[in-house]
Amino acid sequence: MIRNVSLFWISNYDNLLKNHYISIFFERMIIIMEFENVIKERYSVRSFKETEIEQDKLDRILEAGRIAPTAVNAQPQRVFVIKSEEGHQKLRDVCKMTYEAPVVLLICADIEKSWKIKMDDNFDSAEMDAAIAGTQMMLEAWNLGIGSCWIRAFNSNDIKEAFKLPTGIQPMFILCIGYKASDAKPNERMHFKRKTIEETTTFI
Numbered sequence: 001m002i003r004n005v006s007l008f009w010i011s012n013y014d015n016l017l018k019n020h021y022i023s024i025f026f027e028r029m030i031i032i033m034e035f036e037n038v039i040k041e042r043y044s045v046r047s048f049k050e051t052e053i054e055q056d057k058l059d060r061i062l063e064a065g066r067i068a069p070t071a072v073n074a075q076p077q078r079v080f081v082i083k084s085e086e087g088h089q090k091l092r093d094v095c096k097m098t099y100e101a102p103v104v105l106l107i108c109a110d111i112e113k114s115w116k117i118k119m120d121d122n123f124d125s126a127e128m129d130a131a132i133a134g135t136q137m138m139l140e141a142w143n144l145g146i147g148s149c150w151i152r153a154f155n156s157n158d159i160k161e162a163f164k165l166p167t168g169i170q171p172m173f174i175l176c177i178g179y180k181a182s183d184a185k186p187n188e189r190m191h192f193k194r195k196t197i198e199e200t201t202t203f204i
């Protein structure tokens with residue numbers, strides 16, 4: 001009797017284990033597929049609803065930027081969240097392309113904190129670090145159903161002046177974010193034109 005119970009337990013445990021591995025397998029499949037959907041379906045959104053972004057979603061987007069990898073983990077990325085009418089007006093005065101997004105993230109880098117390599121033309125990782133943080137935020141936004149457009153059509157000195165940025169804080173780009181308007185669609189001239197792997201990749 002005892003033996004039967006233990007056999008029963010073993011076979012059940014075996015099933016549990018099997019199910020556990022099967023569920024991990026499917027979980028990973030789903031994660032991979034969802035991630036691929038995010039990077040394949042994302043496009044630059046240039047028409048937004050007025051609807052506000054919920055604070056918990058905004059927090060998740062900012063978190064994606066916070067945990068981004070940075071050179072020597074210096075974490076020089078600095079994000080200014082422009083939500084108020086006053087902030088939007090200041091930005092509109094110096095950047096014509098904000099597409100009336102309800103939230104604009106001004107992504108900067110503290111160039112006093114970023115990694116420098118003197119032996120390589122004074123390489124400064126600030127822009128790369130900010131770009132990785134921006135990319136993570138752009139993809140997390142899409143993952144949450146929120147569109148974005150990356151903008152660099154501004155003069156960084158104008159931005160510094162408009163927002164009275166502290167010394168060392170260098171504006172890198174802005175990310176307009178918000179829910180897509182019903183007429184939002186990928187820019188046909190640009191979004192669908194991608195070079196082939198052969199054009200962009202060389203196996204050595």
Ligand SMILES: Cc1cc2nc3c(=O)[nH]c(=O)nc-3n(C[C@H](O)[C@H](O)[C@H](O)COP(=O)(O)O)c2cc1C
Nearest residue numbers: 042043044045097149150151152153186187190191
């Ligand atoms: C560094 C950078 C700068 C960009 N600057 C602008 C910009 O100033 N205005 C704009 O409308 N889009 C801008 N974009 C968005 C690109 O035009 C867009 O990503 C590209 O055409 C591919 O389209 P897709 O994002 O829809 O796939 C920029 C993107 C990057 C990565």
